[in-house]
Amino acid sequence: MLNPKLKLNSKIFSADVEQVPIRKGFGQGLLDAGEENKNIVALCADLTESTQMNLFAEKFPERFIEVGVAEQNLVTVASGMSAMGKIPFCSSYSVFSPGRNWEQIRTTIAYNDRKVVIVGSHAGVSVGPDGGSHQALEDIALMRVLPNMDVISPCDAIEAKKATIALSKTKGPAYLRLAREKTPIITTEETPFELGKSEIYWMPEIGLASVGIIVTGSLTHQALVAAKELEDEGIKTKVLNLSSIKPIDKDAIISLAKETKALVTVEEHQVAGGIGGAVAEVIAENYPVPIEFIGVKNKFGQSGKPNELIEHYGMDKNSIKEAVKKVLIRKN
Amino acid sequence: MAFLSEAKTKELEIKANDIRQSIIEMLVEAGSGHTAGPLGMADIFTIFYFHILKHDPKNPAWEERDRVVLSNGHICPVLYATMAHSGYFPVEELKTLRKFGSRLQGHPHREYLPFIENSSGPLGCGLSQAVGMALADKIENKNTDGSTSFTTSRYIYCFMSDGEFDEGNTWEGLMLAGKNKLNNLIAVIDRNNIQIDGITEKIMPLEPLGDKLRAFNWNVIDVYGHDFKVLNEALEEAQASYNKPTIIIAHTIPCKGVKKFERDYKWHGKSPSKEEGEIALKELREFRPTN
Numbered sequence: 001m002l003n004p005k006l007k008l009n010s011k012i013f014s015a016d017v018e019q020v021p022i023r024k025g026f027g028q029g030l031l032d033a034g035e036e037n038k039n040i041v042a043l044c045a046d047l048t049e050s051t052q053m054n055l056f057a058e059k060f061p062e063r064f065i066e067v068g069v070a071e072q073n074l075v076t077v078a079s080g081m082s083a084m085g086k087i088p089f090c091s092s093y094s095v096f097s098p099g100r101n102w103e104q105i106r107t108t109i110a111y112n113d114r115k116v117v118i119v120g121s122h123a124g125v126s127v128g129p130d131g132g133s134h135q136a137l138e139d140i141a142l143m144r145v146l147p148n149m150d151v152i153s154p155c156d157a158i159e160a161k162k163a164t165i166a167l168s169k170t171k172g173p174a175y176l177r178l179a180r181e182k183t184p185i186i187t188t189e190e191t192p193f194e195l196g197k198s199e200i201y202w203m204p205e206i207g208l209a210s211v212g213i214i215v216t217g218s219l220t221h222q223a224l225v226a227a228k229e230l231e232d233e234g235i236k237t238k239v240l241n242l243s244s245i246k247p248i249d250k251d252a253i254i255s256l257a258k259e260t261k262a263l264v265t266v267e268e269h270q271v272a273g274g275i276g277g278a279v280a281e282v283i284a285e286n287y288p289v290p291i292e293f294i295g296v297k298n299k300f301g302q303s304g305k306p307n308e309l310i311e312h313y314g315m316d317k318n319s320i321k322e323a324v325k326k327v328l329i330r331k332n
Numbered sequence: 333m334a335f336l337s338e339a340k341t342k343e344l345e346i347k348a349n350d351i352r353q354s355i356i357e358m359l360v361e362a363g364s365g366h367t368a369g370p371l372g373m374a375d376i377f378t379i380f381y382f383h384i385l386k387h388d389p390k391n392p393a394w395e396e397r398d399r400v401v402l403s404n405g406h407i408c409p410v411l412y413a414t415m416a417h418s419g420y421f422p423v424e425e426l427k428t429l430r431k432f433g434s435r436l437q438g439h440p441h442r443e444y445l446p447f448i449e450n451s452s453g454p455l456g457c458g459l460s461q462a463v464g465m466a467l468a469d470k471i472e473n474k475n476t477d478g479s480t481s482f483t484t485s486r487y488i489y490c491f492m493s494d495g496e497f498d499e500g501n502t503w504e505g506l507m508l509a510g511k512n513k514l515n516n517l518i519a520v521i522d523r524n525n526i527q528i529d530g531i532t533e534k535i536m537p538l539e540p541l542g543d544k545l546r547a548f549n550w551n552v553i554d555v556y557g558h559d560f561k562v563l564n565e566a567l568e569e570a571q572a573s574y575n576k577p578t579i580i581i582a583h584t585i586p587c588k589g590v591k592k593f594e595r596d597y598k599w600h601g602k603s604p605s606k607e608e609g610e611i612a613l614k615e616l617r618e619f620r621p622t623n
Binding site: 041062063065067068070072073076077078079080081082083084085086088103104107108111112113 | 451457465468471501
């Protein structure tokens with residue numbers, strides 16, 4: 001059942017569940033944060049509308065900087081603005097930022113310890129027809145390896161809004177990962193969100209779970225549907241929403257491993273260096289249990305419809321269910 | 333901008349010579365590091381820290397200070413030596429350069445030395461940080477009708493090398509500064525014509541550099557980088573710019589002050605041995621001001 005304490009969207013499993021792109025939540029969150037704090041500035045590299053920064057840019061044109069198609073400049077200028085007390089959010093597609101400008105982020109933001117929020121939209125294969133060149137599957141790895149850098153990957157537009165507002169109030173640099181496609185609304189305004197904390201979204205009504213599913217970002221809905229269908233088949237699972245990838249909620253992961261003794265990680269990203277890697281690091285050191293990894297495995301994406309690609313790369317609900325069954329066998 | 337008297341000029345010449353001696357001493361002690369750029373930029377750093385900059389070494393976090401972004405972090409011996417001589421930290425500390433536990437990292441790192449505005453080393457990203465600082469101040473300095481004020485209470489200065497004009501990021505920063513008419517931004521290029529692999533015009537020709545920069549909507553001033561009077565006038569002109577950022581192309585001599593090393597690109601990335609250091613220090617100690 002859905003964790004009743006979290007006041008999640010009761011229509012999650014309905015056919016008519018509301019669907020909103022995760023990036024829209026960022027746009028709204030930035031506007032709200034900007035209204036509250038005049039030090040917030042926004043920078044964009046010629047993708048203002050598709051990264052949803054246009055809401056802020058229209059409301060606060062004096063605090064919006066258009067740098068053109070220049071992602072290296074995007075983050076280095078943001079670093080300079082941060083040095084003067086501004087709180088810059090800079091957006092582009094995640095392939096370009098943090099893809100193209102990683103060293104500039106390392107040197108002028110992370111190493112320099114400057115408060116800048118790097119917003120990478122259009123992450124994952126669900127970008128769809130644009131093809132593999134535009135489908136970032138490496139960005140979590142690129143960012144979580146950097147000291148000082150927080151990494152957040154919200155599960156829906158509402159969580160993205162809360163994450164954006166929360167990141168406007170932290171001290172250090174952060175990466176916010178967003179997706180292009182419409183995603184079912186999972187949370188509500190009342191659902192708690194705290195950076196560095198992960199919550200169990202799905203749990204057995206009674207008794208212990210036999211597999212823990214740890215998911216991040218746009219695939220959270222697939223994981224919840226898989227969990228529900230598995231319950232109908234008599235397999236009890238828990239689903240942990242790992243939207244805060246760094247800092248990572250070690251306690252939540254270890255406690256899930258202790259209860260279930262078997263884990264499945266789910267992400268629209270390369271397994272290497274992604275949350276699969278992040279969870280494995282925590283588990284190997286603290287409470288080793290078998291893990292199955294759902295994600296892209298050493299391949300680039302390609303053109304197609306989002307759902308076709310999610311299925312092709314083995315990240316849909318059926319793949320998740322298979323992985324759960326596989327890890328159950330490994331554990332026994 | 334203060335008037336530069338004959339007496340003050342003489343004082344700056346002596347100070348620059350002291351700083352050059354410190355640079356040699358610290359590089360010999362460190363056993364590695366860059367020599368050509370620091371010696372070549374000693375006069376420019378001296379006029380900035382002892383005549384131009386609005387700063388307070390006893391209160392480095394003073395909000396109203398001018399900002400200095402060092403883009404080419406490898407010339408940090410001149411930054412450290414000049415800061416020490418102007419009172420930010422003891423001159424004695426210069427001997428810790430590049431050593432374990434030192435605040436004076438091989439390339440500057442704010443985590444260890446919070447007095448500096450930016451960490452640097454990887455080339456080509458300092459100018460954009462300075463552009464961001466200048467933009468931030470422009471946002472603060474809006475007129476009541478929403479237009480941008482041309483007056484500024486402080487300047488953002490950026491020291492750059494000529495070699496880092498090979499980097500694309502530099503040109504991205506140049507374009508944005510020109511677009512936004514950042515007249516509160518003044519960059520200084522150490523135009524010493526050398527980089528690690530040789531002469532800049534052979535490695536990757538930059539000329540006609542001034543014309544290129546003018547085409548990017550910058551106010552460009554060419555100067556000889558070892559004449560305090562000329563440098564002072566250039567900065568006066570830069571500060572008078574009302575609708576463009578200014579770039580001062582300072583034509584400098586690599587290793588200036590040590591005849592035996594001057595103009596040789598091989599000194600870009602190496603430090604003097606103890607014996608070479610003695611030769612350099614002997615020449616520098618015999619230096620006398622021009623008047």
